Amino acid sequence: MFEKLEHLGIAVKNIEASNPLFASLLGQKSPYKVEEVASEGVKTAFYDGGNVKIELLEATKTDSPIHKFIEKRGEGLHHIAFEVENIEKSMEEMRQKGIRLLNETPKQGADNKLICFLHPKDTNGILIELCQDKDKIIVADEEE
Numbered sequence: 001m002f003e004k005l006e007h008l009g010i011a012v013k014n015i016e017a018s019n020p021l022f023a024s025l026l027g028q029k030s031p032y033k034v035e036e037v038a039s040e041g042v043k044t045a046f047y048d049g050g051n052v053k054i055e056l057l058e059a060t061k062t063d064s065p066i067h068k069f070i071e072k073r074g075e076g077l078h079h080i081a082f083e084v085e086n087i088e089k090s091m092e093e094m095r096q097k098g099i100r101l102l103n104e105t106p107k108q109g110a111d112n113k114l115i116c117f118l119h120p121k122d123t124n125g126i127l128i129e130l131c132q133d134k135d136k137i138i139v140a141d142e143e144e
Helices: 015-026 065-073 087-096
Strands: 001-012 033-037 044-048 054-061 078-082 113-118 128-135
Touching: 001 065, 001 128, 015 044, 015 054, 054 065, 065 078, 078 087, 087 113, 087 128
Parallel strands: 001 054, 078 128
Antiparallel strands: 001 078, 033 044, 044 054, 113 128
């Protein structure tokens, strides 16, 4: 089902202000990638954390999920992301287990991923993201 822990998402008020801290903690000069996902109203910065990536998330709009999260809970751990081999199959498996999805179809995420979030009310209060690298998309005919 889940291939591996892919990244930890950390909500921050300001990526530029947070970058020096995370670069120092991880022994790096800067994030390896900074990207905006306009559809989600978020700017991201990715760090190589060894076995797992660290994703900093800054809201770019006041109606974005990250802005709402920070307003309600403050900065901190936002989500845990797991890599899956086939996101659509994994989403169906979650539905069959009675776990609600926050999006009914995979959507474009940062770092060349297709993503889907699981409802935290069904996962012990933790927002879990499923992600599949777009370069590893499996076509139905290839599975057979």
